[in-house]
Amino acid sequence: MSLPRVEHELHNRRKSRNVGLGLVLGSFVLLVMGMTYVKLTAQNAAAAAAFEAKQAAEQASQTGASD
Numbered sequence: 001m002s003l004p005r006v007e008h009e010l011h012n013r014r015k016s017r018n019v020g021l022g023l024v025l026g027s028f029v030l031l032v033m034g035m036t037y038v039k040l041t042a043q044n045a046a047a048a049a050a051f052e053a054k055q056a057a058e059q060a061s062q063t064g065a066s067d
Helices: 009-066
Strands: none
Touching: none
């Protein structure tokens, strides 16, 4: 016959600390991922705008030269 296992109070405190630390670390990872996403999106938008401006300038110079 197996007796029910009683956890010591120290284990309960340690478990709650581990859960709390896990939540803090998970939140930090999500924060870093979010910041990276925003930074890359902003850089890509700026690069796309610069590329479009360059293309427009090249088209204008080609159109002006062919007139």
